[in-house]
Amino acid sequence: xxxxxxxxxxxxxxxxxxxxxxxxxxxxxxxxxxxxxxxxxxxxxxxxxxxxxxxxxxxxxxxxxxxxxxxxxxxxxxxxxxxxxxxxxxxxxxxxxxxxxxxxxxxxxxxxxxxxxxxxxxxxxxxxxxxxxxxxxxxxxxxxxxxxxxxxxxxxxxxxxxxxxxxxxxxxxxxxxxxxxxxxxxxxxxxxxxxxxxxxxxxxxxxxxxxxxxxxxxxxxxxxxxxxxxxxxxxxxxxxxxxxxxxxxxxxxxxxxxxxxxxxxxxxxxxxxxxxxxxxxxxxxxxxxxxxxxxxxxxxxxxxxxxxxxxxxxxxxxxxxxxxxxxxxxxxxxxxxxxxxxxxxxxxxxxxxxxxxxxxxxxxxxxxxxxxxxxxxxxxxxxxxxxxxxxxxxxxxxxxxxxxxxxxxxxxxxxxxxxxxxxxxxxxxxxxxxxxxxxxxxxxxxxxxxxxxxxxxxxxxxxxxxxxxxxxxxxxxxxxxxxxxxxxxxxxxxxxxxxxxxxxxxxxxxxxxxxxxxxxxxxxxxxxxxxxxxxxxxxxxxxxxxxxxxxxxxxxxxxxxxxxxxxxxxxxxxxxxxxxxxxxxxxxxxxxxxxxxxxxxxxxxxxxxxxxxxxxxxxxxxxxxxxxxxxxxxxxxxxxxxxxxxxxxxxxxxxxxxxxxxxxxxxxxxxxxxxxxxxxxxxxxxxxxxxxxxxxx
Numbered sequence: 001x002x003x004x005x006x007x008x009x010x011x012x013x014x015x016x017x018x019x020x021x022x023x024x025x026x027x028x029x030x031x032x033x034x035x036x037x038x039x040x041x042x043x044x045x046x047x048x049x050x051x052x053x054x055x056x057x058x059x060x061x062x063x064x065x066x067x068x069x070x071x072x073x074x075x076x077x078x079x080x081x082x083x084x085x086x087x088x089x090x091x092x093x094x095x096x097x098x099x100x101x102x103x104x105x106x107x108x109x110x111x112x113x114x115x116x117x118x119x120x121x122x123x124x125x126x127x128x129x130x131x132x133x134x135x136x137x138x139x140x141x142x143x144x145x146x147x148x149x150x151x152x153x154x155x156x157x158x159x160x161x162x163x164x165x166x167x168x169x170x171x172x173x174x175x176x177x178x179x180x181x182x183x184x185x186x187x188x189x190x191x192x193x194x195x196x197x198x199x200x201x202x203x204x205x206x207x208x209x210x211x212x213x214x215x216x217x218x219x220x221x222x223x224x225x226x227x228x229x230x231x232x233x234x235x236x237x238x239x240x241x242x243x244x245x246x247x248x249x250x251x252x253x254x255x256x257x258x259x260x261x262x263x264x265x266x267x268x269x270x271x272x273x274x275x276x277x278x279x280x281x282x283x284x285x286x287x288x289x290x291x292x293x294x295x296x297x298x299x300x301x302x303x304x305x306x307x308x309x310x311x312x313x314x315x316x317x318x319x320x321x322x323x324x325x326x327x328x329x330x331x332x333x334x335x336x337x338x339x340x341x342x343x344x345x346x347x348x349x350x351x352x353x354x355x356x357x358x359x360x361x362x363x364x365x366x367x368x369x370x371x372x373x374x375x376x377x378x379x380x381x382x383x384x385x386x387x388x389x390x391x392x393x394x395x396x397x398x399x400x401x402x403x404x405x406x407x408x409x410x411x412x413x414x415x416x417x418x419x420x421x422x423x424x425x426x427x428x429x430x431x432x433x434x435x436x437x438x439x440x441x442x443x444x445x446x447x448x449x450x451x452x453x454x455x456x457x458x459x460x461x462x463x464x465x466x467x468x469x470x471x472x473x474x475x476x477x478x479x480x481x482x483x484x485x486x487x488x489x490x491x492x493x494x495x496x497x498x499x500x501x502x503x504x505x506x507x508x509x510x511x512x513x514x515x516x517x518x519x520x521x522x523x524x525x526x527x528x529x530x531x532x533x534x535x536x537x538x539x540x541x542x543x544x545x546x547x548x549x550x551x552x553x554x555x556x557x558x559x560x561x562x563x564x565x566x567x568x569x570x571x572x573x574x575x576x577x578x579x580x581x582x583x584x585x586x587x588x589x590x591x592x593x594x595x596x597x598x599x600x601x602x603x604x605x606x607x608x609x610x611x612x613x614x615x616x617x618x619x620x621x622x623x624x625x626x627x628x629x630x631x632x633x634x635x636x637x638x639x640x641x642x643x644x645x646x647x648x649x650x651x652x653x654x655x656x657x658x659x660x661x662x663x664x665x666x667x668x669x670x671x672x673x674x675x676x677x678x679x680x681x682x683x684x685x686x687x688x689x690x691x692x693x694x695x696x697x
Contacts, residue, residue, distance in 0.1 A: 036383020480581030
């Protein structure tokens with residue numbers, strides 16, 4: 001799909017006028033104009049209002065809302081309203097109610113309470129989407145479609161169990177292949193009939209919540225099945241919309257700050273016209289936490305821009321403590337999303353609810369109901385800036401020579417238990433290696449294991465526990481042709497059925513890495529070893545702490561760059577390099593300190609000629625978006641000191657200031673943002689950053 005979906009960086013959020021008297025709606029339109037709101041997501045949770053019984057549909061209220069939005073110059077992101085089924089539907093058709101992991105049939109309440117294999121849900125949800133599409137297909141306010149909302153729960157009902165068996169038939173074909181994949185001779189679990197297979201719930205696996213399991217193969221397949229099941233439901237609604245509007249732009253909002261474990265978003269991505277993200281980090285989350293997740297969303301569709309569909313302009317309401325965002329935080333965080341590929345800044349919610357669960361969740365329009373609040377003023381200032389930016393950024397992309405392999409199925413398998421330590425956390429390792437590049441202003445893409453690796457010079461794969469069919473050969477070809485590959489402890493252990501690859505670790509990666517791993521030693525919390533460099537690499541020399549896991553490694557062609565400093569494997573390799581073809585493959589046999597990872601990856605980037613987009617001190621983030629002959633540079637100051645950016649004198653346009661200048665300094669105060677536009681032939685960034693007088697916040 002064309003990257004240029006929107007006319008500008010859109011600004012708005014979730015709007016629920018049905019929760020308020022109609023006399024409030026006109027005031028909302030006035031406030032939207034003041035705030036620069038130009039998109040509103042409507043009809044997300046209105047199924048019960050739209051459909052009071054099986055045959056009746058009532059959209060008159062929505063007609064009025066759509067007309068008011070159009071008159072006010074506001075686009076509509078149309079929700080399909082299927083995120084929470086009506087109470088009458090649950091009472092009349094109880095098959096729609098999901099069953100929990102411990103076998104309890106849910107009653108009506110809250111949301112995310114539908115079963116993905118309920119015949120009732122699969123009948124009424126796409127019908128609702130079709131009714132909406134038929135009614136609003138020519139409406140001038142309609143810009144895009146929002147299916148369901150934050151999709152993804154797990155259900156363990158009888159309908160899901162039957163559907164799971166059919167899914168397995170399609171995947172394996174025969175019970176013989178299934179038994180082999182799941183290793184069912186262990187504990188005498190061989191299956192002789194498809195109907196003998198039950199879901200891996202608390203009734204069969206214990207009450208560990210689904211993460212600890214005796215048969216990882218069946219649980220892994222259930223996770224795949226569940227993700228596929230919800231994708232089928234999404235596609236039912238999408239296709240119903242497309243019957244009336246073939247050109248419709250359709251999406252749904254990804255939750256969990258983009259790293260939502262139950263759904264394989266790489267598998268979903270091809271079916272969304274634009275990726276949409278909800279971002280609600282902890283109040284003290286590091287900027288790199290958000291940056292990783294924005295980069296992941298951008299990467300899901302090969303670098304295409306995405307939507308920031310939900311965030312909060314001020315406070316949350318569901319955490320133990322919900323502090324207000326400090327002045328300037330919302331603006332800074334919004335521009336971070338744009339700098340990394342977002343083409344909308346949207347909030348939950350535009351007007352604060354008066355009752356129920358989210359009445360204390362932040363909003364552009366507070367309970368006071370007017371524009372005279374700090375939060376509204378800050379939103380209006382941002383809306384005004386986004387209006388001035390116009391459409392120049394739309395469709396621009398970030399270019400990267402570094403890819404990090406990210407695979408939901410590998411994530412699931414790593415954390416199923418039964419391994420050396422329950423402290424193995426996939427996202428923690430991703431964040432550690434990402435941070436090392438983020439701190440050096442090195443752009444990063446996240447890459448699926450099935451992607452073409454040839455556009456990258458450096459591929460990093462922390463915890464590559466699962467090696468899928470064909471991946472080892474692809475990595476060998478990448479390195480043989482001159483690429484640099486980095487992986488870590490606990491890699492190359494199993495295939496995609498979570499069966500151990502025989503012949504010794506790291507399994508299919510053994511030839512590429514040039515090592516054999518004999519043993520894995522798990523360290524207790526607080527217990528550390530050291531990695532002692534025996535060959536200097538850039539600024540990497542001396543000793544560095546390591547922990548979590550330490551492996552007993554024997555070189556088979558690889559050279560030891562560092563060795564362990566203690567324990568019975570003292571002196572054995574802890575960090576190895578294997579020259580393979582025209583490239584090299586690296587292996588960390590323990591969990592190294594962040595300092596070692598920073599210096600290690602910095603040295604590898606230097607060796608590959610991968611330069612930072614800008615030399616910057618801690619706390620300053622610099623990114624570059626490119627389009628045709630133009631380059632857009634973003635500098636964001638997350639630190640507590642004013643920074644001075646010295647340009648190289650190239651002609652530039654200050655997009656937030658609106659002036660052209662050359663050979664000047666840019667002052668970047670705490671929480672400050674600067675965006676400038678240059679011709680592509682200029683220096684990639686053309687700046688260096690110097691620390692100046694401090695300023696505290």
